[in-house]
Amino acid sequence: MSRRTDNHHRVATICREATGLPHHVCLRWVAEGVITRRQPVPDAAGNQALQRTTEALIVEELCRGLREEDQRDGALLGFTHARPGPDGLLLGLHPAMADRVLALVLPRLDELYGGLRGVPGLRLVPQGGEWILTQVRGHAVIRLVHPDPVWRPRLPEHAPGLTQLWRRGRRRPHPAEAAELERVRQGGAQDWLNSRVLRRPRLLAAAGAAHGTANVYTHGGGDVVVEWCCAIEPAELEERLRRSGLAVRPPDVEEDPRDRARPPGVIAMGGARVSVRQAPCYAEIVTDGPVD
Template identity: 60%
Template sequence: MSRRTDNRHRVATICREATGLPHHVCMRWAADGLISRGQPVPDAESAAQRAFEAQIVTELAQELRHRPREGALFGFVSGVPTRGGLLLDIHPAMADEVLAAVLPRIDEHYGGLRGVPGLRLTPLGDSWALMRVGGAALVRLRPPRADWQPSLPEHGDGLTQLWRRSRHRQHPAESSAMSAWSCRGSVGEAHALDWLNSRLLRRPCLLNTVVATHGSADTYTHGSMDLVVEWCCALRAAELERRLRQSGLAHRPAGVAAHSRDTPWFPGEIGMGGAFVSLRSGTCRGR
């Protein structure tokens, strides 16, 4: 085997383990130059697409907290990441919960907007699409079966479903939330967070290794610039960190400046440009 072919196999293997794509597809991507040792999983090209994917991750991390993960950390079992967009295979047992988490609504008890501002759900051929109203960002969802229909939340119990009330334009509360998202942290740090969280969404199979044994995990944020993943067993945090780094998660793209948080402060931290993810593995208790 030539060195070039051997390198392609290594890159393809990393891509397959991160996304769940067939090895031959990843091999073709490597041969076509779509993936490389530096970036074995394709990034989203546009800033709007990265921001949309990052917001989906942030909302799922918060809304699924203390919930069973059914073997899928964010509700997705595999994915097809491309430069122009993202297709995710949604877990059948988590599909409705994932949609309820990301669809925007006003919560009178919570006191504000929850969900991803401007996100709308629409059928798209044999799949469904999460789209940003008034923009080009889009994440396709492949349903668990051909006849699957989502069970969508209604108004009530202090909730106003904005995606039902304002289907084709943003509600003022969504516009305000979008402005707040754009102003979080410094410009460089916010830009880095979009890169980092978008990349996490594009590596579902790697993330799902933490829930492969018991399905028990927790995710949350401390604010706007971090994401915490905690789990009871399966592989150790150091091993997941190694695999995520190998997959190009922390590879700093052009335009993202170095930051003090790029050097881990604690074991299991992966930082880039001021944004970071913390990986924390524990032990099983009474299992």
């Protein structure tokens, strides 16, 4: 095997391990220049700031709302595989988490306690037998696939004090959404990082390999923290994420001096960060013999 062919297979292997795509698809992408050794998983293109922001906000909402009891089989954000592209993203839903994931990311107005929940402007649209998440304010597309071809989401209806905004208008945002959309950042370094996290579900799954779950959360600034007890070592997961191009700085992101002073387990880029940590294991210990 020539050195060039060997390098192509290495890049394709990184892509497959990160996304869950078949190796031959990733290998074709290498040949076509879609992916490279520097960036083995396709980004949302540089001019697709809204796509990145939408993907990043989905990650943020899932980090806030999903709990370990919601997770199954290492699908820490509810997705089993991804097919990322420059202009959009396809995500495979875990069947046991699909409804919960959508209920968290679709926008709703909590009039009882105040505030907007979910991703502002996000809408769920049936299209040709598929379900697609779109943005009312512009072009952002996330296609959803489910193992059951006739699956239909079972989602909350309007309730006293809680309005499901995504059910009200597919083309125009609610005033509460419009206000939030004006406030939301777009095109920053954390958007790049979080969008890339969403496009690498199989790498995150390594943190949940032992128990099927992990603690995934955010401090509120959009950063992602993944915390788990057993299975892969943090240094190895960090290395896999870096090898997949997670921290490669795009042209529109300036270097931040804090990036170089990062502690172990922190992947930093342009002041944004993703952290991977090990925590104590609280799993029940089962013994073969009687306990005194």
